[in-house]
Amino acid sequence: MLFHTWTFAFFFLIVWIGYVLMRRGPLALPWLLAASYLFYGAWRPAYLLLIVYSTLVDYVAVEGMARTGRRGLWLSLSLINNLGLLGLLKYGDFVIGNLDSLCVALGLPRPPSPPGWELPVGISFYTFQSLSYTIDFWRGRIPRESNLIRFATYVAFFPQLVAGPIERCSSLLPQLVERRPIRVDDLACGASWFLVGLFKKLALADQLGAVVDRVYADPSRCDGPTVIAATFAFAWQIYFDFSGYSDMARGAARAIGFDLMVNFRHPYLATGLADFWARWHISLSQWFRDYLYVPLGGNRVGAVRWSVNILVTFLASGLWHGPAWTFVLWGAWHGIGLVALRPLERRGIWNRVPVALRFGLVQTFVLIGWSMFRAGSTADLIELVRACGRWEGIPDVLPLGSLLMILAVWLHQGLSESRWSRLVRHPLVAGSLAVGMIVYLAVVPLAGSSAFIYFQF
Amino acid sequence: MNASSSDPSASLSRAGMPHADSPIHADAVAHPTRLPADDPSIAIPLGPRAWIVVTLVTLVMLTILPRANEWREPFRPSDHWRQPTEAAEDYWQFRRFERQVVRDGAIPVLGDSAVWGLYAKPSETLSAELSRRLDGRPVANLGVQGLSPLTLEGLQSLAPCDSPPLLLFNPIWMTSPRRDLAAIAETSDLARLNHVTLLPQWFDLPPAYAPTLEERLSRSADRTLTIRQFSQHLRIDDLGGRDLPSWLREHPRALPWQGFDDRVLAPADEPGEPVRRRVPSGRETTYDWMEPEESNQYRAFVRTAQRLSDRGALPFVVVARLDPTGRSESCLEQERKIGERLRSELAARGIPSLRLESGVDKMADASHPTPDGYRSWADELIASTEFGRWLASRSSSPSLRSPRL
Incomplete structure (x- = not known):
């Protein structure tokens, strides 16, 4: 069930009415859980078994930690189970495929064929969310959640179940306990978020997708400017797609009285790589920071070890996105960028570079990274690099209309972080934008919509 | 070691994000319910x-x-204007045309491609021939390509006709369970269903039509919301059936508003082939006729006629005939029975009708006449006293005296 469908609108209306009626009663949580499972089961009912299994294992693991005192053992069980399941379903084919290539190259007996399992939608998101509970409890940072229904609702909370934001139990569980009243402000705020997300997805992301697909389907037939234009389009497509999902998730949650964390903060205004990662997919960055980077030593170690920590974190982040070398390369690209930039930053050189130049350099760096992310394979990536050596004139792959819309969004974001922010946030401007977005979505013939890009991760 | 700006942890902390060292439930405390205007993460x-x-x-x-x-x-429709083939699903334009027809005091002729004139020029169709025989009295071709009685019923709920119309019943829709939407011959048939938006979405769905919940909701919205029909009109009329992003990709240097012009799509003048009577193949044609009681199309047609009548737009039903070439006696007899059954059922409801006898030897295919065939149909109608009576009565129809525009 996708947010931008009539089915979701119908589903949400029913869930909202039911929740408003039952909010203070004992049925509120079962109602939310049933809604979440229905939402998830709409993709494929069999997937529900996985989420129920993960939920039960982590619940039992924490119960075990609390009752037996053998915290390490139970944590290991949770880690092996969660990461094992994720690894098997997400990376099984990748590992066996690469092993097969290696065996062929070395003349060794080939391993059995990959099972070709379909990746359950959202598994990377809810696995991380569920894992954070067991790890945080093991660290003694959160209390045990004894109510299984509440914990299951936390893991499967439908607005953010399939593509985040990856919420922490310290944020969402207390809200599930409190279940505060829904105010008119919540509805207004939720509607604002949802509308922006819907517009990003339907009017922007899906339309840019066709531009990108045309070029990336066969990069060997393109020249450099075309590849650059398509990569620029992809950078915005993935931003509109993913941040649009996050906006809609936050809007839907807010309309039933829940606050989800900010997941994007104008990433294409970043003037540094760390700044970019403080603005892009914030919930995942924080997850890797708290559960991988900090345990590795974070920045409380020497320069070499710090560099290794950053590289490991970003390689893992790249691999999290999917079982492909292109994602690993993308992660490595950003890790290397952060490591390379550090000496310049420590000596204050980077900050003396004019903002416009820093902005341009960072955006170019990010853009190159996106070409790795989007390339279908490493062979396609090589084709892209080759294509960049050809120049056949001004590209016309990105329509002027789409470019103008991107520039308008960029300008709006820039103004909202400048001293003109009060102007762009004025109710008259915001209201005009809202009317414009609704009318655009209602009147302008748009292409059929697709699933969100991040569902595949 | 100080947190440097290249440390994501430091950056995130600076950005006001909760840190892993936060006390238990600190985020919940840090997430007060804020007014939208105070929330920096919201664009509007x-x-x-x-x-x-x-x-x-x-x-x-x-x-x-x-x-x-x-x-x-x-929109100034010419004398024999008909909805272009590529605009068959432009219901907003259809409604506009229908309103114009009522305004002009023309006699609307409703039906499928047999009314539209698949093998005839606009000036050779039933409506054009009738107009000529009525001394230039305007008769409007409101036929829509691919419109079965079931979808005609949907079209009439979406764009009700406010003027007593001529309503054509084409028996071709009852010649097999597949045409009747009572059964699917192949899975690919589903993709070939015409005018799916106009099919029933919630009750009395024909067995061949099994939409998902999303399709039902979306198509219900298309039927209910004028703005959705208008959007479809823009897609068909201005963007050549494409969405705006596709149009922009084909015109990369154009600005979005340049895709929208001020012209209404005009129908092509040329008929499809053939325009002559078809040559018998020598093989016997058999039909798996649906019984009227079981036929989705038959029932929908009767309901539509009744609704028009109830609204004060008493229709005159013309029961067309199929090309008898190569058909067995029993097959022809079944068609006759269905025609007579329909006529008697309509008569019981006070709806006048006529079963055409002429033109069967002037068919371009099983259910579409040649231009000669339309001339025969028009001659037969003009000669019919029932039709004359209906014409006289429709002139004094209350709906014509005060058309709803």
């Missing part, structure tokens, strides 16, 4: 009052826009 910070204003302004705009487009895109 609107409070409840602002949303009320936005809703009202939006409703006004969505009401005005289609009307403004009528002013921008003048």
Whole structure:
């Protein structure tokens, strides 16, 4: 069930009415859980078994930690189970495929064929969310959640179940306990978020997708400017797609009285790589920071070890996105960028570079990274690099209309972080934008919509 | 070691994000319910009052826009105008045409491609021939390609005809369970269903039509909301059936508004082939006729006629005939029975009708006449006393005296 469908609108209306009626009663949580499972089961009912299994294992693991005192053992069980399941379903084919290539190259007996399992939608998101509970409890940072229904609702909370934001139990569980009243402000705020997300997805992301697909389907037939234009389009497509999902998730949650964390903060205004990662997919960055980077030593170690920590974190982040070398390369690209930039930053050189130049350099760096992310394979990536050596004139792959819309969004974001922010946030401007977005979505013939890009991760 | 700006952890902390060292439930405390205007993460910070204003302004705009487009895109249908084939699903334009027909006091002729004139030029169709025989009295071709009785019923609920129309019943829709939408011959048939938006979405669905919940909701919205029909009109009429992004990709240097012109799509003048009577193949044609009681199309047709009648737009039903070439006696007899059954059922409801006897030897295919065939049909209608009576009665119809525009 996708947010931008009539089915979701119908589903949400029913869930909202039911929740408003039952909010203070004992049925509120079962109602939310049933809604979440229905939402998830709409993709494929069999997937529900996985989420129920993960939920039960982590619940039992924490119960075990609390009752037996053998915290390490139970944590290991949770880690092996969660990461094992994720690894098997997400990376099984990748590992066996690469092993097969290696065996062929070395003349060794080939391993059995990959099972070709379909990746359950959202598994990377809810696995991380569920894992954070067991790890945080093991660290003694959160209390045990004894109510299984509440914990299951936390893991499967439908607005953010399939593509985040990856919420922490310290944020969402207390809200599930409190279940505060829904105010008119919540509805207004939720509607604002949802509308922006819907517009990003339907009017922007899906339309840019066709531009990108045309070029990336066969990069060997393109020249450099075309590849650059398509990569620029992809950078915005993935931003509109993913941040649009996050906006809609936050809007839907807010309309039933829940606050989800900010997941994007104008990433294409970043003037540094760390700044970019403080603005892009914030919930995942924080997850890797708290559960991988900090345990590795974070920045409380020497320069070499710090560099290794950053590289490991970003390689893992790249691999999290999917079982492909292109994602690993993308992660490595950003890790290397952060490591390379550090000496310049420590000596204050980077900050003396004019903002416009820093902005341009960072955006170019990010853009190159996106070409790795989007390339279908490493062979396609090589084709892209080759294509960049050809120049056949001004590209016309990105329509002027789409470019103008991107520039308008960029300008709006820039103004909202400048001293003109009060102007762009004025109710008259915001209201005009809202009317414009609704009318655009209602009147302008748009292409059929697709699933969100991040569902595949 | 100090947190440097290259440390994501430091950056995130600076950005005001919760840190892993936060105390238990600290995030919940740090997440007070804020007014939208105070939330920096929201692009359009609107409070409840602002949303009320936005809703009202939006409703006004969505009401005005289609009307403004009528002013921008003048529509003066020529004498024998018919909805172009590529605009068969432009129900907004159909409704506009229908309103214009009522305004002009023309006699609307409703039906499928047999009314539209698949193998005839616009000036050779049933409506054109009738108009000529009625001394130039306007008769409008409201036939739509691919419109079965079931979808005609949907079209009439979407764009009700306010003037007593001539309504053509084409028995071809009852010649097999597949045409009757009682059964699917192949899975690919589903993709070939015409005018799916006009099919029943919630009750009395024909067995061949099994939409998902999303399709039902979406198509219900298409039928209910004028703005969705208007959007479809823009897609068909201005963008050549494409969405705006596709059009922009084909015209990369153009600005979005350049895709929208002020012309209404005009019908092509040429008929499809053949225009002559078809040559018998020598093989016997058999039909798996549906019984009227079981036929979805038959029942839908009767309901449509009844609804028109109930609304004060008493229709005159013309029961067409199929090409008898190569058909067995029993097959022809079944068609006759269905025609007579329909006529008697309509008569019981006070709806006049006529089963055409002529033109069967002037068919271009099983159910579409050649231009000669239309001439025969028009001659037969003009000669019919029932039709004459209906013509006389429709002139004094209350709906014609005060047309709803």
